[in-house]
Amino acid sequence: MRPYRIRLGRLVGKTILALAGFVAVFPLAWTALNSLKNNVDIITRVPRLVFTPTFDNIAYILGRDSVMTGLYNSVVACGCAVLIGVVLGLPAAYAVARYPNRFAGDIQFFVLSLRFLPPVAVAIPLMVIWLQIGLYDTLPALIVTYSLLTISVIMWLAIPAFQSVPKEIEEAAFVDGYGAYSVFWRIALPVAARSLIGAVAFSFVLVWNEFLIALMLSSSNAKTLPIVASELSQQGMNVPWGILNASVVLLSLPPLLFLGVLSGFLNSVFRPKKT
Amino acid sequence: MRRRSSLPVTFLVPTLAILLVLSMVPTLYAIVIALQNRELSSSDYSWVWLSNFIDLFLDRRFLNAVWVSVKWEIVTVVATMVVAIGLGVLMFEVASPRLRNIYCLLFIIPVLLPRVSAAFVWKFAYHPLYGIATYPYRLITGGLIFDPLSKPSTALFAVASVDVWQWGLFFAVIVLKLLETLPPQPIEAARLDHARRWQIHAYVTLPMLKAPLISLMFVKMIESLRSFDLIYVMTRGGPGVATETLDMYAFSQGFIESGKVSYASAMAVLMMIATVITFTMLWKRVQA
Structure with a gap:
């Protein structure tokens, strides 16, 4: 009876997996579908799969000034913060990875510990500080605050990436007369590039998705897209659902563009050991 | 071959200095604000020292928020690890x-x-009348209404399910990658000894992955602290205070209800102390 039971077990396992895969994407796909529906097709007791699609919701979202400002703010704030994270984080990570000193462990722990800080504990005092120096509700304030996130995350992920570059290549470059800086530029950066791009993409997704800090540090001018999207729903349930769904889709698209990069990053981090 | 170079200093010092300033200034300032009685509505303030903290421990809503936060942490971490493995x-x-x-x-x-x-996607899905996740229930019961987000007993779990939807599935991928990095010999040996499939995993592969799995759990514990977005969008801490975690309560005290910035900051400081101490101790244990 054993083979039969094993086959049944495999069937159950496969069913559970398929179900999990379905649960992973279906809610999002349904939201995307709803963004193409008229309100009458959404507010139905029985979910409707067949309907006449409309682009009104998407057009409405893209035509709103607040959404466009939010999009602009998000792109600028996240772009600048990630850029600062790259410029400051990557060299520092390389120094920790390749020039071990007795503080290396402490530095790594310090960078990680920044992640322990509750966002509220950072946002409240910063709000008071930005208010006092007159930078509250501006993009520079948001960029500086986000840089703390991007620098620490990029450093944290880039240290192992640099460590996995074979030491021999760098040693060979030193023998060929390269200086320490050109070894970093011409050898370490290009060789580790794949993992590094993953780390940078991850930091972008992190700040793009950030909500609490943006909510506390902006009141009108510097609102990012997640804030604008969440406010659409506060106008009560009178807001056509299709529009809300469309704004969720718009907000979710940029991180999903990195799906390929990030899954490649995962693969390079967990490479099977050669035996 | 590596000669002495200025590289570590030029690469490390500016970055660390900036990180230190960016993290220490708000942290210390949070403590300063917590010892004052600032409010959003006025710019006057005076030093009240520890009275905010004393008020907190007499505030039943605060104690409720602590309990909700602990529940949230346990539910999401355990469920995520179970789903992932x-x-x-x-x-x-x-x-x-x-x-x-x-x-x-x-x-x-x-x-x-x-x-x-994610919060919106599931808020729509959990809608009692038109939601796609509550549809099967309506179908089976012939139109009865089930509203998981507005019942105190289920609201926290409904919100937690979204967190597990995000992190549990993601960690499943990592667990798979970890299993793939294991050498095949011990698994084959166990198979030759007629071990069942689940026995192989329970007694061979998962114990071999103990260290990375504990690290994963550690990461999830840190990420679970960031519950605010989900709760803010899905329930606003409600119904009543059933899903009001510490950051949600701090936010509503500081910004929505009364503008008591100092009171909120005192809460944030307590959270900070608790998390830094807990995670530092856990980290040292994980590393050891």
Whole structure:
């Protein structure tokens, strides 16, 4: 009876997996579908799969000034913060990875510990500080605050990436007369590039998705897209659902563009050991 | 071969200095604000020292928020690890390499979504009348209404399910990758000894992965502290105070209800002390 039971077990396992895969994407796909529906097709007791699609919701979202400002703010704030994270984080990570000193462990722990800080504990005092120096509700304030996130995350992920570059290549470059800086530029950066791009993409997704800090540090001018999207729903349930769904889709698209990069990053981090 | 170079200093010092300033200034200032009685509505303030903290311990809503936060932490971490290990092992056992790749892509999608998006997606799905997740219930019961987000007993779990949807599926991918890095010999040896599939995992592979699994759990514990976005969008801490975690309560005290910035900051400081102490101790243990 054993083979039969094993086959049944495999069937159950496969069913559970398929179900999990379905649960992973279906809610999002349904939201995307709803963004193409008229309100009458959404507010139905029985979910409707067949309907006449409309682009009104998407057009409405893209035509709103607040959404466009939010999009602009998000792109600028996240772009600048990630850029600062790259410029400051990557060299520092390389120094920790390749020039071990007795503080290396402490530095790594310090960078990680920044992640322990509750966002509220950072946002409240910063709000008071930005208010006092007159930078509250501006993009520079948001960029500086986000840089703390991007620098620490990029450093944290880039240290192992640099460590996995074979030491021999760098040693060979030193023998060929390269200086320490050109070894970093011409050898370490290009060789580790794949993992590094993953780390940078991850930091972008992190700040793009950030909500609490943006909510506390902006009141009108510097609102990012997640804030604008969440406010659409506060106008009560009178807001056509299709529009809300469309704004969720718009907000979710940029991180999903990195799906390929990030899954490649995962693969390079967990490479099977050669035996 | 590596000669003495100025590189570590030029590369490290500016970055660390900036990180130190950016992290220490708000942290110390949070403590300063917590010892004063600042309010959003006026610019006057005086030093009240520890009275905010004393008020907190007499505030039943605060104690409730502590309890909700602890529940949230336990529920999400445990459920995430169970889902991750379960699905990870299943993929390892029954999925072909091609299927594994497809599942890995699908399972990463939820975690990439902004928490705000994920929260909205599920808020729609949990809608009692028109939601897609409550549809099967309406279908089976012939139209009875089930509203998980507005019942105190289920609201926290409904919100937690979104967190597990994001992180549990993502961690399943990592568990699979970890299983794939294991050498095949011990598994084959166990198979020759007629061990069942689940026995192989319970007694051989998962114990071999103990260290990385504990690290994963550690990461999840840190990420679970960021519950605010989900709760803010889905329930606003309600119904009543059933899903009011510490950051939600701090936010509503500081910004929505009364503008008591100092009171909120005192709460944030307590959270900070608790998390830094707990995670530093855990980290030292994980490293040891």
